[in-house]
Amino acid sequence: MVGEVGTNRLILIGAGGHARVLADALHLLGRAEGAVVLDAQADLHGTALLGLPIVGGDELLASLRGEGFSEFLVAIGGIRGFGLRRRLFDRAVQLGLRAAVLRHPASVVAGSAVLGAGSQVLASAVVNACAEIGENVILNTGSIVEHDCWVGADSHIAPRACLAGGVRIGRQVHIGVGATICENLQIGDRAIVGAGAVVIRDVPPEAVVAGVPAKAIRRSGP
Known part of the structure; x- marks a missing residue:
């Protein structure tokens, strides 16, 4: 399913530079409240990205789906990130999460x-x-x-x-x-x-x- 960023609870997957850009956009769109961030880097867990809590790694996708999160964005840029971005996208969709569209x-x-x-x-x-x-x-x-x-x-x-x-x-x-x-x-x-x-x-x-x-x-x- 396709949905432009709306009112549902959202997960950002990734906590690097590109994620900061997306987090800033979510604030401007009024969508930052209730959003969370996932990242594989353990020392980031428990910290925040522009006010969005980094709650763990992508292994939490399934449990967050069960807690009422329904949308996600892959927040990984960079020239070498294509394969990882595709794997994370596919995994989130398979778990029943919806890929949002950010404008x-x-x-x-x-x-x-x-x-x-x-x-x-x-x-x-x-x-x-x-x-x-x-x-x-x-x-x-x-x-x-x-x-x-x-x-x-x-x-x-x-x-x-x-x-x-x-x-x-x-x-x-x-x-x-x-x-x-x-x-x-x-x-x-x-x-x-x-x-x-x-x-x-x-x-x-x-x-x-x-x-x-x-x-x-x-x-x-x-």
Whole structure:
């Protein structure tokens, strides 16, 4: 099920830098009250993240579900977090939790755009007409997703990155800070586009590209 962040009790999974950004957004949306945070780092347990209690690790997901929590957000960013984010997302859904959709109040989302379960649209991000955003996607601060774009599950569009009209982004793709993807291009699954790159041709799966214009420098896989 898909639900924009509403009135249900919510779990943030992760307590790092990206989690702080989401916690701040929850405060702005009036959704911080009653929310809790889970993180695998034991020395964080019993502390707080911007006022949200860190109550334990993700092994508590099932018990929190039984205590009346019904929504979650995977609060893990970073270029190497794709597999972990997918595993945590799937586990929470299997336990009957609902992936919320977070829209920062300073973001702009077209009425014809589609936001997938667990997607996060942060401050000053723009999602334009007829764009489709997959589940568990991060559209970070100031990113632009232009008309008719498609962004695959688990991908991360970093701050100030821009996808021109008609771009298709595969699954578990990282588009680096300030990168530009020119119109109607395709970026394959698990590809990485370096910060500041300008992509003028399609990028194959698992390629790592950087520079202006962007060129392949290695593969993202093993």
